[in-house]
Amino acid sequence: MKRLSALSTSLALLGVTVAFAQDDPLPEGFETQPLIKTSVSRDDDPIVYPTGKPEVISVVGTLAKDGRTALHKHPVPVYVYVLEGEIELRTEGKEPHRYKAGEAFIETQNRKHQAFNVAGTPSKILAVFIGEQGKPTTVAAQ
Template identity: 35%
Template sequence: MSFKRKIILTLLIFVTTTLHAQQYAGKLKIEKLVDTTVNSIGQKITYPQFKDAKVTMAKITFPPGETTGWHKHLIPVFSYVLEGTLTVEIEGHQPAEYKKGASFVESYDTYHKGTNKGDTDVVLFVVYLGGDGQPLAVKK
C-alpha cells in the first residue's frame, strides 16, 4: 500500500470510523461523525492523485461577524464545528448552517464562504487532503 493511501486510510478511519468501542481496551467511546460518499452539496467524494501527498489539520476561529470570503477547494476538505454556528453560502445552492458538534464534507471546486453571524466565536477543526504544492483554498 502506498504511503499516500496509508495517510488517507488513517485519516478516514479517524474521521469516519465505523469501528465499535468494544474492539478496543477500556471504555473508549467512538462516535461516527461522517459516513457518506458525497459532500455537502451532493458531489461524489474523490481523492486526487499526488506524488507527494500532504495532510493539513487546522483549528480555525471566526470572531463574530468574520468570514472566509469567497473561495473554493480543489482538494477534499472535512470540517467539524467545535463551537458556535457557521453559516455557509454556496454558489448555486441554499445556505447551510452548521452548529456545534456538526461534521461536514466541504464542496469541491465550487465557490463558497463561511460566516460567523453569531455573537460568540465559531471554532472549526478542519482536515485538508492535498499535496504537490496545491493550495488549501483558491480565492475568488
C-alpha cells in the same frame, strides 16, 4: 510487557510485521461517537482525491463575531467539524446551510463558497484537508 515490546522491535528490525489481535475492536474505556461517513460532499458532489504525493493538513480556524471567510473554493476534499458557535455556509447555486458546534461535514470541492459566523460569539472550526504536497488546498474565488 517490556519483553514483548523488545521482541516486537527485534522482529520489526528483521522486516517481520507484528500485529496484536483484540477480542473487541475498541479497548475497554474507549468509546467513539460517529460524526460522518460519506462518499459525497455536503452538496452531494462525489469526493475526488488528489493525485501525486498525499499530504494531510489540519487547522483550527476562528471566525470573529460577525466575521466571514473570503469567497473561495477547495480543489481537495476538506473535512470540517464545528468546535464552537454556529456558521452559515453559502455556496454558489445552493441554499445556505447552518452548522452548529458538534456537527461535521465534507466541504464542496471546486465550487465557490463562503462561511459566515452567525453566533453571537466567535466560532471555531477544525478543518482537515486531504491534499497533495506542493499544491494549494484553498483557492481565492475570482
